[in-house]
Amino acid sequence: MVATVVMLASVAAYAESGPTQAELNQAHTSTEWLLPNHDYAGVRFVDLKQINIGNAAGLRPVCMYQGADLNRSLNNPLVYRGTMYVTTTYATIALDATTCKVKWRHDWKLKGKEANASIKNRGAAIKDGKVIRGTQDGYLIALDAETGKLLWEVRAANSDNFEALSMTPILFEDLVIIGPAGSEYGIKGWIGGFRLQDGAPVWKFNTVPNEGEPGAETWGSADARLRGGGGIWTTPSFDSAKGLIYVPVGNPAPDFFASQRPGTNLYTGAMIVLDARTGQLQWYKQAAPHDTHDWDLPVVSPLFTATMNGTSRDVVTMAGKDGLLRLIDRKSHEELYAVPVTTRSNAEIDPTPEGVYTCPGLAGGAEWSIPAYNPQKDLLVIPTVDWCGVFKTDDESRFIAGQQFMGGSFTWDPVDKSRGWLTAVKASTGAEVWKYQSSRPMLAAVTATAGDVLFTGEVTGDFIAVDAANGKVLYRFNVGAPITGGVISYAVGGKQYVAVISGMAAAFWQAPPGSLTLVVFALPEK
């Protein structure tokens, strides 16, 4: 962590701008979209029913914005007081959420080395009049939410060591919580708290422990920990009442050549629960001990309360690239169920030099988009990838700076064998309710609404509205580029909208190219 803080403007003037901590704490009741997954708990349910199963077929695009950015489009937009905030790899853009008219755009000019070519940006966070995001060259920056003016910048991560700040930060009180991605490039992962006022570092937790820290003994050697991975790239969930942050930790490195790192390799592939104010570890649950397949744990949301066998339980949802959807009791830490949400075959067999045909493949399973939870229907709806292939180990594992540190390879099934699922399960039992099959992996965010309509998108470019009761598609519109990022719903001036981010997907998805494009849908005026 590099404690270089550059204050570019007085911050006192922005302290009274929102959203406030109280507004963020109540984001689950908001009909705007204040956090990347709608609310701290990551429920992705919005209490709007203007668009419902009876009229969703009448949706129409009302405006469009093209970001002219051929990098990946993975972010979840935010909407606050009628303004939408979206990010590209380098730009942060504020738009009118009903007309797509740009209010301001800020383009980050690289100041340091770009950590690597494959990690992009997954979105911004907003609080107290500041828009906060990370950059490819390891900076954490704050922009004025009204004007886009740069308020402060901190070199928070070491991009020379391949650390990129791609995840959406979590903002709480006077803290920005963020950590670097880059497991495949041999980083040694961490997550840290920085001061919202000026970006100064407050605390740091090593997701791959240092010598003498708990968990260091699970790696076999200090050398193994040095480039052990454990990056963070997806959004944590947050219990604001208790001040506990639930953090999804990525895979260990080298990904496939696991003999180099004997042990369970804490805290890779684990959900770690930290005191948000201090970074102290409270407890953890490791989904993938000693992972050998690059099966990160990207999903640790939503947090909700389920009634199971007549007992009320506070639970956290966990899903990984291993293709299992798990429900964990937040008090007892007991696993209540683990159900497959994609094809699983040979999942327990480690890669060999000859190769092992395995499902899920390198791409999972569950990816970065979390399940939506519809409390009205006790329903969890999760998008997944179904694309198998052959995992192989190499004859050696070699770290080469700037190259992926895998120690093996993955041969994908032909692209026409890839597919995706949108699976709805009864949240309290894990029992499958329905499944929707897509012709390609499903990567886009899912949003549930009080109108019992689900909104999501497909890699084909189709935005779809789905009946939450049965998975039937009520409306389909091709936006022209793969949808792999945010799909949100919100109300401005009493009218419900749906916003869809589309654009470039990573090359290995073999999807058509596209520039970042935001399309906003609504029902026509009567």
Place this chain on the structure above:
Amino acid sequence: MNLGAGRERPRHQWHSQLAFAVLMLLAMNVRADDPAAEGFYTEAQALRGGQLYEQHCIACHGGKLEGNPGAPLTGPAFLGRWADGQHTVDDLFYVIRTSMPYSAPGSLSKQQYVDVVAYILKSNGYALGDAELPPESRALKKAIPQK
């Protein structure tokens, strides 16, 4: 035998011979440490590599090795990453043979992979030589020369 007997060479001749020997040693050293000085692949090998490139690589890395969606294999982006004095020819060989082609990593022979490496080196302006790059890691431990 008088071991001390013998005709002494003129001093200036001794000096010039020493200078010549130093120059020879320097030249040999350049050849040993800098493969670019003599080239380290052949035209025929690069030609074979180019044919393989067209079959297996061109779709992602482009007709001019310019990249998109795959990584650029020529120009400043490539040289900045690989010709930094820190990476060996074997590093490049290792990455290519273990991760490419993207849809079927490891599916070519080591000879084919090293031929592709030769084609990439040629495309970046490295000099031709008299001998082919061998497909053995141990023989490829030279740093890719900085340009």
